[in-house]
Amino acid sequence: xxxxxxxxxxMTAAEALARVKDGATIMVGGFGLxxxxxxxxxxxxxxxxxxxTIISNNLGEPGVGLGRLLQLGRIRKxxxxxxxxNPDVIEAYSRGELEVELLPQGTLxxxxxxxxxxxxGFYTPAGVGTLLAxxxxxxELGGALYVLERPLRADVALIKAHKADxxxxxxxxxxxxxxxxxxxxxxxxxxxxxDEIVPVGMLDPEAIVTPHLYVDAIVLPGQASTPVPxxxxxx
Amino acid sequence: xxxxxxxxxxMTAAEALARVKDGATIMVGGFGLxxxxxxxxxxxxxxxxxxxTIISNNLGEPGVGLGRLLQLGRIRKxxxxxxxxNPDVIEAYSRGELEVELLPQGTLxxxxxxxxxxxxGFYTPAGVGTLLAxxxxxxELGGALYVLERPLRADVALIKAHKADxxxxxxxxxxxxxxxxxxxxxxxxxxxxxDEIVPVGMLDPEAIVTPHLYVDAIVLPGQASTPVPxxxxxx
Amino acid sequence: MSGAKPLEIIARRxxxxxxxxxxxxxxxxxxxxxxxxxxDDIQVYLHTENGLLGMxxxxxxxxxxxxxxxxxxxxxxxxxxxxxxxxxxxxAMIRGAHIDVxxxxxxxxxxxxxxANWTVPGRAVLGVGGAMDLLAGVGKLIILMTHRTRDGVxxxxxxxxxxxTGIRPADVVITELxxxxxxxxxxxxxxxxxGVTLEQxxxxxxxxxxxxxxxxxxxxxx
Amino acid sequence: MSGAKPLEIIARRxxxxxxxxxxxxxxxxxxxxxxxxxxDDIQVYLHTENGLLGMxxxxxxxxxxxxxxxxxxxxxxxxxxxxxxxxxxxxAMIRGAHIDVxxxxxxxxxxxxxxANWTVPGRAVLGVGGAMDLLAGVGKLIILMTHRTRDGVxxxxxxxxxxxTGIRPADVVITELxxxxxxxxxxxxxxxxxGVTLEQxxxxxxxxxxxxxxxxxxxxxx
Numbered sequence: 013x014x015x016x017x018x019x020x021x022x023m024t025a026a027e028a029l030a031r032v033k034d035g036a037t038i039m040v041g042g043f044g045l046x047x048x049x050x051x052x053x054x055x056x057x058x059x060x061x062x063x064x065t066i067i068s069n070n071l072g073e074p075g076v077g078l079g080r081l082l083q084l085g086r087i088r089k090x091x092x093x094x095x096x097x098n099p100d101v102i103e104a105y106s107r108g109e110l111e112v113e114l115l116p117q118g119t120l121x122x123x124x125x126x127x128x129x130x131x132x133g134f135y136t137p138a139g140v141g142t143l144l145a146x147x148x149x150x151x152e153l154g155g156a157l158y159v160l161e162r163p164l165r166a167d168v169a170l171i172k173a174h175k176a177d178x179x180x181x182x183x184x185x186x187x188x189x190x191x192x193x194x195x196x197x198x199x200x201x202x203x204x205x206x207d208e209i210v211p212v213g214m215l216d217p218e219a220i221v222t223p224h225l226y227v228d229a230i231v232l233p234g235q236a237s238t239p240v241p242x243x244x245x246x247x
Numbered sequence: 248x249x250x251x252x253x254x255x256x257x258m259t260a261a262e263a264l265a266r267v268k269d270g271a272t273i274m275v276g277g278f279g280l281x282x283x284x285x286x287x288x289x290x291x292x293x294x295x296x297x298x299x300t301i302i303s304n305n306l307g308e309p310g311v312g313l314g315r316l317l318q319l320g321r322i323r324k325x326x327x328x329x330x331x332x333n334p335d336v337i338e339a340y341s342r343g344e345l346e347v348e349l350l351p352q353g354t355l356x357x358x359x360x361x362x363x364x365x366x367x368g369f370y371t372p373a374g375v376g377t378l379l380a381x382x383x384x385x386x387e388l389g390g391a392l393y394v395l396e397r398p399l400r401a402d403v404a405l406i407k408a409h410k411a412d413x414x415x416x417x418x419x420x421x422x423x424x425x426x427x428x429x430x431x432x433x434x435x436x437x438x439x440x441x442d443e444i445v446p447v448g449m450l451d452p453e454a455i456v457t458p459h460l461y462v463d464a465i466v467l468p469g470q471a472s473t474p475v476p477x478x479x480x481x482x
Numbered sequence: 483m484s485g486a487k488p489l490e491i492i493a494r495r496x497x498x499x500x501x502x503x504x505x506x507x508x509x510x511x512x513x514x515x516x517x518x519x520x521x522d523d524i525q526v527y528l529h530t531e532n533g534l535l536g537m538x539x540x541x542x543x544x545x546x547x548x549x550x551x552x553x554x555x556x557x558x559x560x561x562x563x564x565x566x567x568x569x570x571x572x573x574a575m576i577r578g579a580h581i582d583v584x585x586x587x588x589x590x591x592x593x594x595x596x597x598a599n600w601t602v603p604g605r606a607v608l609g610v611g612g613a614m615d616l617l618a619g620v621g622k623l624i625i626l627m628t629h630r631t632r633d634g635v636x637x638x639x640x641x642x643x644x645x646x647t648g649i650r651p652a653d654v655v656i657t658e659l660x661x662x663x664x665x666x667x668x669x670x671x672x673x674x675x676x677g678v679t680l681e682q683x684x685x686x687x688x689x690x691x692x693x694x695x696x697x698x699x700x701x702x703x704x
Numbered sequence: 705m706s707g708a709k710p711l712e713i714i715a716r717r718x719x720x721x722x723x724x725x726x727x728x729x730x731x732x733x734x735x736x737x738x739x740x741x742x743x744d745d746i747q748v749y750l751h752t753e754n755g756l757l758g759m760x761x762x763x764x765x766x767x768x769x770x771x772x773x774x775x776x777x778x779x780x781x782x783x784x785x786x787x788x789x790x791x792x793x794x795x796a797m798i799r800g801a802h803i804d805v806x807x808x809x810x811x812x813x814x815x816x817x818x819x820a821n822w823t824v825p826g827r828a829v830l831g832v833g834g835a836m837d838l839l840a841g842v843g844k845l846i847i848l849m850t851h852r853t854r855d856g857v858x859x860x861x862x863x864x865x866x867x868x869t870g871i872r873p874a875d876v877v878i879t880e881l882x883x884x885x886x887x888x889x890x891x892x893x894x895x896x897x898x899g900v901t902l903e904q905x906x907x908x909x910x911x912x913x914x915x916x917x918x919x920x921x922x923x924x925x926x
Contacts (some may be wrong), residue, residue: 043754043791044777046770069791096831097777105828114829117753118795118837125792126369130577130619131357132386132393135367137799137840141871143829144836151367153397157871158367162388179563183453186788187755188771193790197578212563218418219454220565221790223535225505225527225580278532278569279555281548304569331609332555340606349607352531353573353615360570365799365841372577372618376649378607379614392649414785421566422533423549428568432800447785455787456568458757460727460749460802 021180021230025055028203028229032061032168035088039124039164039195040068040078041171044097047188048077049172049205051233056170057081065089067166069120069191074100085109091164093117114144119161121194127163128197128226136161169199173222176206177213180227181220189221196226203229256415256465260290263438263464267403269296270323274359274399274430275303275313276406279332282423283312284407284440286468291405292316300324302401304355304426309335320344326399328352349379354396356429362398363432363461371396404434408457411441412448415462416455424456431461438464488658491675492626494519496585496656499624500526504582507531507616510554513585513626527561529581531612533572536564553612576612577619584620586613588627588652590642593689595651595664597625598644607645617648629657629686636688638662638669659683662691670694710880713897714848716741718807718878721846722748726804729753729838732776735807735848749783751803753834755794758786775834798834799841806842808835810849810874812864815911817873817886819847820866829867839870851879851908858910860884860891881905884913892916 029052032038038056042048053072056064057080064081069092072079079098081087087104089111095101104110115123116138126134135158139145149160171192174185182204184192196202204227264287267273273291277283288307291299292315299316304327307314314333316322322339324346330336339345350358351373361369370393374380384395406427409420417439419427431437439462486494489512497519500506504526508514517539520526528537530552537552538559546557575581588599600613617623630636638655655662660683661673669691671683680697708716711734719741722728726748730736739761742748750759752774759774760781768779797803810821822835839845852858860877877884882905883895891913893905902919 043773046754046773046777094831094833102828102830105830112828112830114832116832116836117791117834118799118841121791121795122364122366125574128578128580129357129574130372130579132370132372132388132391134361134369136837137365137367137870137872138837139870140840141868142836143823143867144832153367156367177563181563181565184788185453186769186771186782187752187773189788189790190755191791194792197574197580215565216454217536217560217564217566218420218456219451221453223565223567223575224563225529225535225575278551281532281551281555329609329611337606337608340608347606347608349610351610351614352569352612353577353619356569356573360796363800363802364796365801371615372648372650373615374648375618376646377614378601378645379610412785416785416787419566421547421549421560422530422551424566424568425533426569429570432796432802452758452782452786452788458787458789458797459785460751460757460797 021227022178022209023229023231025052025231025233028231029055029059031201032056032059034061035063036061036168037065037067037166039166039169039199040066041190041192041195042068042077043187043190044070045072045077047172047190047192048072049170050077052170052203052205052231053077053081057084062086063088065091067091067124067164069093069117071095071098071101073098082110089113091115093120116144121191123161123164124191124194124198127165128194131163133160133162135159164198166199167201169195169202171195171202171204173204173206175208175210175215176204176227176230177210177215179212180204180224180230181215182206182222182227183215183219184221193222196222201228202226203231205231205233208232256462257413257444258464258466260287260466260468263466264290264294266436267291267294267296270298271296271403272300272302272401274401274404274434275301276425276427276430277303277312278422278425279305280307280312282407282425282427283307284405285312287405287438287440287466288312288316292319297321298323300326302326302359302399304328304352306330306333306336308333317345324348326350328355351379356426358396358399359426359429359433362400363429366398368395368397370394399433401434402436404430404437406430406437406439408439408441410443410445410450411439411462411465412445412450414447415439415459415465416450417441417457417462418450418454419456428457431457436463437461438466440466440468443467488628489515491658492656495661495675496624496626497521499654500524500583505529505535505580507576507581507584507620509584509586509616511587513587514552514554516585529575530558531572531576531616533567533569534560534564536561573612573615576615579619579621581619582621583624584616585624585626586616588625588637589644590637590639591625591627591652591655592639592642593668593691595669596642596649597647597652598642600647601645603644613647617650622653623650624654624656625652626656629659636686638687638689640689659686663694671697673697710850711737713880714878717883717897718846718848719743721876722746722805727751727757727802729798729803729806729842731806731808731838733809735809736774736776738807751797752780753794753798753838755789755791756782756786758783795834795837798837801841801843803841804843805846806838807846807848808838810847810859811866812859812861813847813849813874813877814861814864815890815913817891818864818871819869819874820864822869823867825866835869839872844875845872846876846878847874848878851881858908860909860911862911881908885916889914893919895919
C-alpha cells in the first residue's frame with residue numbers, strides 16, 4: 013500500500029529497509045534464486061535483524077540469498093513449500109533452531125494472494141488426505157473435499173521486478189516473476205529491487221503487472237548509496 | 248480448457264456456438280456493453296436457444312446485447328451484480344419471468360476466478376450484515392466476519408478480447424478487459440470474439456493476459472461465414 | 483450558507499480530505515465531482531472498479547474512446563502511469579485496503595456511522611455493484627450526501643430504515659451543512675460549512691451527535 | 705526386455721499417451737525426459753508451475769538465460785507462443801484442470817491407484833512443492849516410475865507405506881515392465897513393455913491387479 017508517498021519511492025536499500033525490526037514477518041520473492049531480491053536480502057543481513065519469520069517458496073541455497081540469513085541464525089521460522097533443496101534447512105530444523113510451516117506450492121501462492129485481496133480464507137483440494145491437512149478443517153463442498161487455508165500477510169515484502177516506473181508500476185522478467193507480484197499485494201511495506209527505473213508513461217498500461225498502489229519503495233542496486241559488505245555482495 | 252484442438256481454433260460464430268443448447272449456463276463478459284461480445288450474443292439470438300442461465304455483471308441495455316435476449320424471453324435466470332440499469336430486467340423480474348441472483352461485484356468476479364482456479368469457496372467481507380448474506384454462512388476468521396461464497400462455473404463462456412494469436416493467446420483493450428479474462432478460465436467451452444488475429448509470436452509473452460490453454464474458439468466477426476439476421480446485427 | 487449549490491459545497495469540502503499520493507475511488511454519481519476540486523499542489527490517483535488505476539477527466543466530444551469508461555459507464559480518459567486490470571484484480575485492491583479513500587454517496591447514515599446506499603425497502607433487490615466491496619474494504623470511507631432528502635427528510639438518522647450496505651461504519655460524513663467524523667461512540671460534528679449554524683444542523687439531523695472540542699471552543703455550541 | 709535403459713523405456717512409452725494439442729506438465733526429474741520422445745506429428749504445450757506455458761528444451765551452453773527455468777530450477781527455453789504468469793495464476797491452471805496431462809514420478813502407487821511421491825516416513829517434512837496441487841487438479845494423471853526400487857522392492861503395493869500425496873488416484877501408471885490403467889476397482893494391466901512377460905510383472909508387483917481384456921485375448925495370461 014504505497015499510498016502515503018506520492019513521489020520519492022526511489023530509495024537506497026538501507027532507506028527502504030530502515031523500518032525492518034527484529035521479529036518481523038517478511039515475504040521474499042523468488043523461486044529458488046530466480047527472481048529473488050538478492051541485494052535487498054544482503055541489506056537485511058547488513059542490518060543484522062533477527063528472529064525473522066520468512067515467507068518464501070524456498071530458503072535460497074547454502075550461504076546464498078536467504079540461505080545466508082539462515083546460516084547466520086537470523087531466521088526463526090520459515091513458511092514455504094520446498095526447503096529440502098537447501099541442506100542447511102534440514103540441519104537447522106533438526107537442531108531445533110528453525111520452525112517450518114510447509115504448504116503446497118499452489119496453496120502458498122493462493123494464501124498470499126488471499127492476504128492481499130482481503131479474503132478470510134479459501135478452500136483448496138490440494139493436500140486433502142495428507143499430512144499437510146492434519147489439524148486443518150476439511151470440508152465437503154459441491155461433492156468434493158477441500159482444506160480450509162488462511163491468508164498470509166507480512167510486515168514487509170521484498171520483491172524483485174525487472175522495470176519500475178517512477179510511480180512504482182512494475183513489470184517482471186520471464187520466470188523471475190513467480191511469487192513477486194503476489195507478495196507485492198500482501199505486506200504493509202513493499203520494497204521492489206529492480207533492474208531499471210523508467211519515466212512514467214514508458215510502461216504499457218495494458219502490460220503493467222503490479223500497479224503502483226502496491227509499491228512503497230523502489231531500489232535500483234547500482235545506485236545504492238550504502239556500501240554493501242563484501243561477504244554479502246557475493247549473494 | 249481449449250485442449251482438445253491444437254490448431255483450428257478459428258471459427259465462425261455459428262461453428263463456435265453450435266454446441267450451445269437450451270438450458271445452458273453461459274458466462275458473458277463485459278461491463279455494461281463495454282467489453283461485451285456483441286456478435287456472439289447476436290449468434291446466440293440467431294440460434295434461438297432458450298431457458299438460459301446467464302452469468303454476467305449486467306444484462307445489457309434494453310434491446311441491446313443481453314438485453315435483446317431478455318426481451319425475447321430466452322433468459323431464465325441471471326447471476327450478476329447490477330441489473331437496475333436495464334428497466335426490462337425489473338419488469339421481467341416483477342412478472343416472474345426472470346430469476347435473479349445478485350452478488351456484490353467483487354464477489355461475482357472472485358467467484359468466477361475461484362471456479363476457474365479449482366477452489367471450493369472463499370470467505371469475503373463484502374456483504375456481511377446485509378440482505379445479500381441472508382442464507383449464507385457467515386463466520387469469524389482472525390477477528391473479522393466473512394461470508395462464504397461458492398465458485399461459479401459455466402457450460403460456455405462468451406468473451407470479448409482485443410487480439411488473439413492463432414494459438415488462442417489473448418490480450419484485451421482498456422476497460423473492455425473487466426470480467427473477460429476471468430470468464431475465460433471458468434467454462435467448459437470458451438469462445439473469444441476478437442478484433443484481430445495475429446500470427447503466433449506477435450504477442451509479447453510477458454503481456455499475454457489469457458494464455459491459450461483457456462481458449463477453445465476464436466471468432467473474428469468480420470470473417471463470419473454465417474450471415475447474421477438484420478435485427479440481430481443492430482446489437 | 484453561501485450561494486453555491488449543495489453538491490458543489492460538498493464536493494469542494496470533500497476534496498480537502500485528500501492527501502498527496504492518495505489512491506481514491508469515487509464510486510458513481512455525485513462523488514465523481516470531487517475530481518474537479520482536487521487541490522493543485524497534490525497528486526491523487528483515481529481508481530475505478532471496472533479496471534483502471536489512473537483515471538483522468540471525461541474527454542471532450544472529439545476524443546471519446548467508448549472502451550475507456552468509469553464505474554458509471556461514462557467515458558473517461560487515462561492518465562500517464564495508468565494501468566488496466568481485470569475485475570477480480572480490481573476488487574482485490576478494494577477489499578485488500580489498497581485503496582486509501584473511497585468517497586461514496588448514501589441514502590442514509592445512522593448515528594453509529596452505518597451506511598445504507600444500495601437499495602430501498604420493499605423494492606426488488608436487483609442491483610448492488612461494487613458498493614458492498616468498497617464499504618467493506620477501503621482504507622478510509624467518506625460519505626458525501628445532502629443533509630436531507632428533496633422532501634426535507636433527514637438522512638443522518640438514529641437507525642437506518644434502508645437496508646445496510648455492510649457493518650463497517652463511515653469514517654467521515656460530509657454534507658452541505660456540516661462535516662462529521664465517526665469514532666467508536668458514533669457521530670462527532672467537527673465542522674460547520676461556511677455560513678451554517680449549529681441550530682440549522684440540529685434541525686436538519688435526526689441522529690444524535692456530539693460536538694468536537696474545537697467546535698465547542700469556537701463557540702458553535704452557543 | 706530390450707537393451708534400452710528403464711528410464712528411456714518409460715519415457716518413450718509415456719510420450720505415446722500424449723495427444724495433439726495437449727497441455728502437459730512434466731513435474732521434475734525423470735518425466736522431463738518425455739519431452740524428447742514426443743511424436744513429430746503432434747504438438748504439445750509444456751507448462752511449468754513456476755510460471756511458463758510453452759517451455760522449450762534446455763538451451764545450449766551459449767544461450768542460457770538464468771531467469772528462464774523449469775520447476776527443477778534448470779535452464780530451459782521459451783517456445784513461440786509462450787506466456788509467463790505468476791505462481792497463483794499458474795496453480796489456478798493446475799487446480800482448475802486446465803492442464804490436460806501431468807506426468808509425475810512416484811515412490812509408491814497402491815492398488816487403488818493412490819500415489820505417494822513427496823516424502824518418506826520418519827523424515828522431517830520439509831518439502832512438497834507443487835506435487836499435491838498437481839495430483840489434485842490436473843486432467844489426467846500419469847505416473848512414471850521404475851517398477852521396483854534399486855533394492856528390488858516393488859513400488860506397486862497393496863497399500864502405500866509412504867505418506868500419500870492426496871486422495872485422487874492416478875489414471876495411468878507406466879513402468880519399464882508394464883502399463884496399468886486405474887478404474888474404480890483399481891489397477892488394470894493393459895500392456896506389457898516389449899519383451900516382458902506377465903510372470904515377470906507378477907513377480908515384481910505387490911499390488912493386486914486385473915488383466916485388461918485385450919491382454920487376455922493376446923494370450924498374455926498364458
